[in-house]
Amino acid sequence: MDFNKLQLTLNEMGEPAFRYKQIRDAFTKQFTLDFESISTISKSLAGDLGEKIFPLSFKVEKILESKDGLSYKALLRLADGLVIETVLLSPLSGRWSACISSQVGCQLACRFCATGQGGFRRNLTSEEITDQVLFWKNFFKERKLAGKFSSLVFMGMGEPFLNWLEVKNALKVLISPDFFNFGSRSISVSTSGIVEGIKNLAREFPQINLAISLIFPNDKDRSKYMPVNRRFNLSQLKKALAYYFSKTNRKVFLEYVMFKGINDQPAQADELIEFIKSIEGGTKLIRVNLIRYNAASGGLAPSDSKTTEWFKDYLAKNRIGATIRKSLGAEIKGACGQLAGNQ
Numbered sequence: 001m002d003f004n005k006l007q008l009t010l011n012e013m014g015e016p017a018f019r020y021k022q023i024r025d026a027f028t029k030q031f032t033l034d035f036e037s038i039s040t041i042s043k044s045l046a047g048d049l050g051e052k053i054f055p056l057s058f059k060v061e062k063i064l065e066s067k068d069g070l071s072y073k074a075l076l077r078l079a080d081g082l083v084i085e086t087v088l089l090s091p092l093s094g095r096w097s098a099c100i101s102s103q104v105g106c107q108l109a110c111r112f113c114a115t116g117q118g119g120f121r122r123n124l125t126s127e128e129i130t131d132q133v134l135f136w137k138n139f140f141k142e143r144k145l146a147g148k149f150s151s152l153v154f155m156g157m158g159e160p161f162l163n164w165l166e167v168k169n170a171l172k173v174l175i176s177p178d179f180f181n182f183g184s185r186s187i188s189v190s191t192s193g194i195v196e197g198i199k200n201l202a203r204e205f206p207q208i209n210l211a212i213s214l215i216f217p218n219d220k221d222r223s224k225y226m227p228v229n230r231r232f233n234l235s236q237l238k239k240a241l242a243y244y245f246s247k248t249n250r251k252v253f254l255e256y257v258m259f260k261g262i263n264d265q266p267a268q269a270d271e272l273i274e275f276i277k278s279i280e281g282g283t284k285l286i287r288v289n290l291i292r293y294n295a296a297s298g299g300l301a302p303s304d305s306k307t308t309e310w311f312k313d314y315l316a317k318n319r320i321g322a323t324i325r326k327s328l329g330a331e332i333k334g335a336c337g338q339l340a341g342n343q
């Protein structure tokens, strides 16, 4: 929803100032998706607005649901014909979270990621970002899903810190009490390691959670599978994390997707421990999320569950907190690294 356009249109129509708030609240607090269903405005005003303003900046082309009913993926067609995907999932019983895309495609070309393999098309606007939230909020309400939907992760298509201006504007709208009113601590932004972005988040949104897709604990493998590491290597990442801790004193989640025989062996566990311990505050403030890879592609295969358990226990013995994250949505290709915008 383009709220600026809504306000301008209402002004031009000579509507009183409170009308804007009434309608804005209907979208951002009651999650309506059409003017007709707003009971506080007349049918004729609803009709006029409906002709001038489209509540969503995309068309919903398809919604897929996993068999267990714990994840949904939507394929959204943007006004210029490009397509993005966004996911709603329930990682914990009774808790729902939306996984939001920030770009159409991604230029960073991580070798294990379907989005990265498809290349980059363009940045999303802040409206296209917040509309994904509006869409899922409406879906959650209409489907009467059980539980609470109160968190967001910027972990869909794209690298949020390479679209910082629009992501920043979207975050402002998402946490504003006048709009969506999400708690800052209910939102997580995930990066592949864009150093400037980490610093910007620390300065501008210190209460929003930071997650970093570390995945490989040495420069050689990281540069091979994640080309972003050639621009921002692990030493630069360490400095950015130290800066982040000094500004926020808040926990950071290191995402560690486990690949069989590549980053799940004792040598990599030791490298990961060393990486964390070499950052001031690292042992206390870093938590590792271990995620089993969702597919087998590009010569990469998932670690087996026994190895994943061993890895977690080994980190714990070395005083590093780690959790094995439940992987949701793989069957609808809505899990981490699977969003490709084509199904």
Ligand code: SF4
Binding pocket: 106, 107, 108, 109, 110, 113, 114, 115, 116, 117, 156, 157, 158, 159, 192, 213, 337
């Ligand atoms: S993992 Fe993230 S940063 Fe890497 S290509 Fe995929 S979307 Fe881009």
